[in-house]
Amino acid sequence: xxxTIESSIFDYEAEKIHPVPGSPLARFAEHVSRTDEEIxxxxxxxxxxxxEYPGLNIGYYLQRLEIMGNDIRLLLAGENDPYxxxxxxxxxxxxxxxxxxxxxxxxxxxxxxxxxxxERRIGIPITLSLIYIEVGRQAGLPFEGIGxxxxxxxxxxxxxxHTTGRWEHGxxxxxxxxxxxxLDPFNEGSILTLEDCVRLVGEIFGNPVxxxxxxxxxxxxxxxxxxxxxxxxxxxxxxEDFERALAIEEFLTVLNPEDWEEIRDRGAIKNRMEHxxxxxxxxxxxxxxxxxxxxAVLINSQITGILKDxxxxx
Numbered sequence: 001x002x003x004t005i006e007s008s009i010f011d012y013e014a015e016k017i018h019p020v021p022g023s024p025l026a027r028f029a030e031h032v033s034r035t036d037e038e039i040x041x042x043x044x045x046x047x048x049x050x051x052e053y054p055g056l057n058i059g060y061y062l063q064r065l066e067i068m069g070n071d072i073r074l075l076l077a078g079e080n081d082p083y084x085x086x087x088x089x090x091x092x093x094x095x096x097x098x099x100x101x102x103x104x105x106x107x108x109x110x111x112x113x114x115x116x117x118x119e120r121r122i123g124i125p126i127t128l129s130l131i132y133i134e135v136g137r138q139a140g141l142p143f144e145g146i147g148x149x150x151x152x153x154x155x156x157x158x159x160x161x162h163t164t165g166r167w168e169h170g171x172x173x174x175x176x177x178x179x180x181x182x183l184d185p186f187n188e189g190s191i192l193t194l195e196d197c198v199r200l201v202g203e204i205f206g207n208p209v210x211x212x213x214x215x216x217x218x219x220x221x222x223x224x225x226x227x228x229x230x231x232x233x234x235x236x237x238x239x240e241d242f243e244r245a246l247a248i249e250e251f252l253t254v255l256n257p258e259d260w261e262e263i264r265d266r267g268a269i270k271n272r273m274e275h276x277x278x279x280x281x282x283x284x285x286x287x288x289x290x291x292x293x294x295x296a297v298l299i300n301s302q303i304t305g306i307l308k309d310x311x312x313x314x
């Protein structure tokens with residue numbers, strides 16, 4: 001039989017993801033069905049981790065983070081100077097507890113699982129930043145995530161005012177006139193200037209990269225999860241662990257159901273796993289929704305190549 005794109009009949013709607021009830025993917029799908037503001041990043045990342053670690057005691061790790069936040073609150077003891085607050089947190093996280101950036105094995109998937117980072121006290125910028133933001137939040141400090149190209153950092157919002165142990169955004173005070181503080185949890189919470197950010201990004205990409213204002217916008221919860229999941233996916237692909245890469249891709253597809261590039265990437269992973277017809281399904285779905293994509297010709301060529309392989313082997 002000669003296989004052609006025209007002769008292959010697929011039910012695109014049947015390709016919608018239907019997670020097994022109660023599975024980590026189903027719990028994640030329910031969680032991210034909320035508005036962005038309602039998504040709890042700690043809970044969402046722990047649900048992702050439970051897909052790799054069945055039976056993971058999420059409550060145990062939530063309690064550990066709560067204890068860390070309480071410790072920091074006691075250390076601050078009403079301190080209002082933001083630089084001193086950052087100094088206290090840095091000393092606690094990176095000296096007392098020994099958290100550090102994984103400089104030698106950056107692509108280790110364990111760097112992206114929050115339970116592993118809490119146990120091993122080593123991680124990559126985005127997971128260390130999440131811990132920094134969370135324990136700071138529990139201590140009442142106004143931190144937020146900033147997704148520079150290739151590197152994740154934290155910003156302390158100077159326009160917030162510390163009152164009775166909490167921070168009120170938009171409060172009128174002299175601090176409103178001060179610049180926000182950028183810091184790098186991957187490098188023990190070191191303070192960054194804008195020039196440092198430009199240099200850092202340039203070093204990552206090997207050439208100067210102009211720093212545009214959008215790079216300094218706070219990262220939404222969905223964007224945070226997308227970035228973390230893409231780190232995991234890249235790690236597994238790098239190790240040619242395509243089964244796990246596919247599992248992570250399913251989380252990305254649930255998180256961003258209309259991001260057709262994720263469907264394309266899922267097809268590419270399935271192709272590497274030699275799930276040929278499933279790969280064609282995803283490639284065709286991608287082209288159906290993104291017919292003018294820059295890589296449309298390449299993807300069509302991939303489909304043709306897969307069909308030829310199927311014909312040869314049948």
